[in-house]
Amino acid sequence: MQLIRAFLVALMLCAPAAARDLDGIRQSGQLIxxxxxxxxxxSGIGDRPGFQMEIAQEIAKELGVRLSVEWIWAGYQAxxxxxxxMLGVARDPKPASFLRYLQALTDVQVILVFAGPPRDVAFEDLSDKVVAVPSASLAHFKLLEIGADPRVAYKSEVAILQAIESGELDAGVVSSVALDWYRHDRPGAALFALSTDILDVTSHYPLTIALRHTDALDEADYHEIAAKMRDDGRLQxxxxxxxxxxxxxxxxxxxRVPDEISEPDSVSVRKDIVEELEDLARRNREELEQSAK
Incomplete structure (x- = not known):
């Protein structure tokens, strides 16, 4: 019985945490x-925290609060x-009920990157190549179909680009944002990019910052801050x-993300599992409350 109670408590502790409105943020003195x-x-750690982290720092200054960071590796952990x-979020046409968005900050295209001078590459040319891809992505399955050697163990897009340049990889699927950053940081990088159309995979979307549990009035205030930063040149x-x-x-x-590449909620296995656990926790809370009466 003690084990069951401990399990139920753990489930209840996993219930989604609530974010604050702007008044609550100002009262707490921090933006998280x-x-x-x-x-x-x-986003990242080190001397350069990332462009969206710097934008968040400026938003915190405008609100008169300090910025705090909670590191996560997957969106559902938020x-x-x-x-x-939440940093690094696509503007989804079907956002969760508790999410709103800042304006579109950058435009992202998913691309296939190679080392060396630009050249034509056909889908069939990848059949004997070592290619880094996001795990379980459509590109992953397309490459498996033609006998390529897809790799999914790289922890970041920068690591993929470094492996391509060093010859460890023949190619890699990354975002245009990552490649632009890599070229900016390493002007001599001998890399070129092709559209993932050759994999019959197309993905492009506006990237932004998500606002959690924000009403329309607070959303307008966030947008006003971002517009002010655009107008005075800080964003650029x-x-x-x-x-x-x-x-x-x-x-x-x-x-928004184009409808044709927006993943329906129904295919998100992780989301289904989380929702099942939350439903179980809710029902167990109700049972415990009833038994306590």
Whole structure:
């Protein structure tokens, strides 16, 4: 019985944490962001924290509070934190009910990168190549179909690009944001990119910062801060330090991931598991409350 009770308590502790509205953030004196420490140039550790981390720092200054960071490696982990903002998020056309977005900050395209001078590459040319891909992605399965050697063990896109340049990999699927940063940091890098259309995989989307548990009024305040940063040049200066440019969709409130590449909620196995656990925790709480009466 003690083991069962301990399990139920653990489940209840996994219930999603609530973020604060702007009044709560100001009263607490801190703005909390969720970020991945291996997601440069978006976020990371070291002298250069990433362009979205720098943007979050400027937002905190505008609010008159300090910035705190909770490091996570997957988006779903934010459910169990107190973070107010989530970095490195695509503007999804079907966001969760508790999410709103800052304006589109950068435009992302998923690309296939090779070493050496630019040249034509056909899908069949990859059949005997070692290619880094996101695990269980469509590109992963496409490469397996033709007998290629897909690798999924790299912890960051920068690590993939380094492996391509060194010859450890023949190619890799990464974001245009990562390649732009890599070239900016290493001007002599002999890399070229092709669209993932050759894999019959197309992905492009606006990248932004997600606002958790924010109402329309607070969302408007966040947007006003970002617009002020754009107008005084701070946004562009931050982005330029990482080889990025401001999204052409910044002023478009409807900028979203195209519907044809937006993954339906129903195919997210991890999301289904989390929701089942939360439902079980809720039912167990109700049973415990009933038994305590």
């Amino acid at each position: 962001v969720c970020a991945n420490k291996n997601a440069m140039p978006i 459910r169990y934190t107190d973070c107010d903002l 200066a931050i982005l330029a330090r990482y080889g990025q440019t401001l999204s052409a969709e910044f002023d478009n409130p409807y900028a």
